[in-house]
Amino acid sequence: HEYNTTGITDSKFGLTRTTWDEAVATALAAPNLNVDGLHFHLGSQILEIDPYRKAIEVMLSYAAEIKQQHGFEIKILSIGGGFGVRYTMDEDPPPIAAWAEIISDEITRRCHDLKLSLPRLIIEPGRAIVARAGTALYRVGVIKDIPGIRRYVCVDGGMGDNIRYPMYGARQEALVANRAAANATGRVTVAGKYCESGDILIKEVELADVKTGDILAVAGSGAYCIPMQSNYNASRRPPIVFVRDGKARLVRRRETLEDLTRCDTA
Ligand SMILES: Cc1ncc(COP(=O)(O)O)c(C=O)c1O
Incomplete structure (x- = not known):
């Protein structure tokens, strides 16, 4: 690109x-x-x-x-x-x-x-x-079907934690993590929660039948995601968890509203 x-x-x-x-x-x-x-x-x-x-x-x-x-x-x-x-x-x-x-x-x-x-x-x-060492987990929210055009699967993250598609047209694969063994049933576009039409995480990916509330795992999120994060729309940046040998360790906590106003002086 x-x-x-x-x-x-x-x-x-x-x-x-x-x-x-x-x-x-x-x-x-x-x-x-x-x-x-x-x-x-x-x-x-x-x-x-x-x-x-x-x-x-x-x-x-x-x-x-x-x-x-x-x-x-x-x-x-x-x-x-x-x-x-x-x-x-x-x-x-x-x-x-x-x-x-x-x-x-x-x-x-x-x-x-x-x-x-x-x-x-x-x-x-x-x-x-580091790219393949990181997997981003999102919660699926609204699913919008536009018959004959596209199925948008909206998640609770997006360009604030991964701006690679808007910047470079980057492509990644995803999996419905809570039904990881299920076969793909169709092509969807994964969209973020931010107030931009360009806030797309993955333009067209094969996914298993996905429902609101599912957890979507986006592979290859270890590079150029966290260092390029932002608080766009005053969103709070997600936590980071290290996983090894079946054990999870929180290494950066989720941001709070107090974190967003930390530098305000008036
Ligand atoms: C001078 C220089 N070296 C190395 C890198 C790392 O590149 P990559 O992550 O593609 O290996 C960069 C990335 O911007 C860079 O600017």
């Missing part, structure tokens, strides 16, 4: 190619800076390894140019984060071993060809670590 792609020319992030030479020369000449190496970050939820291969080729060729021009050899190469995870049944990201093997092989081969010493490799995975 346009909003989670960063490694392109038309982006507010990073240095444009035309400014690299000046940036490197300035940093190397600055008495108060120690230059260690190069960094890139391509974007997020990337499901192919090829963009990393291409970026490594570009960055290491540039590292060879820097060596030739300045006699400085990079000690560190950071390839950023972005490693995609499986959110939906039809997504098929490469296994972690494949990322590791192809990326390290590419760096080794390019460094050998360019006569560069192997830099220390840094990776910055975020989503790949």
Whole structure:
């Protein structure tokens, strides 16, 4: 998606190619800076390894140019984060071993060809670590059927705790948690409780016959949900519970009305 792609020319992030030479020369000449190496970050939820291969080729060729021009050899190469995870049944990201093997092989081969010493490799995975560790639980409220058009299943959360669909058109899978073994019976759209038409949690998902009062479990809610939460519509943010070996532990309590007015001074 346009909003989670960063490694392109038309982006507010990073240095444009035309400014690299000046940036490197300035940093190397600055008495108060120690230059260690190069960094890139391509974007997020990337499901192919090829963009990393291409970026490594570009960055290491540039590292060879820097060596030739300045006699400085990079000690560190950071390839950023972005490693995609499986959110939906039809997504098929490469296994972690494949990322590791192809990326390290590419760096080794390019460094050998360019006569560069192997830099220390840094990776910055975020989503790949936590996305699938989190499941969001919602209570089903109103169900609105628009015959021939769509069935909206409204829940007691939404863009205040997960803004990924409105921002990126992100997709996730869900399950009626209190009837987890039931087979899916139809496609629904899961909508939030906030006062925005764009407050959609999942646009079209296969669900078992769902009723008001059911608990909906939305998988893959461990990344980019809690850090992007808001108190929109003066809603209170939900609690966070860690679960391990059948034991549950509250790690953040549900917000209260007092929490919402905590910073008010008059
Ligand atoms: C510089 C940098 N590195 C790493 C990450 C983590 O990305 P991801 O969660 O897609 O692995 C981000 C995310 O915004 C970032 O800006």
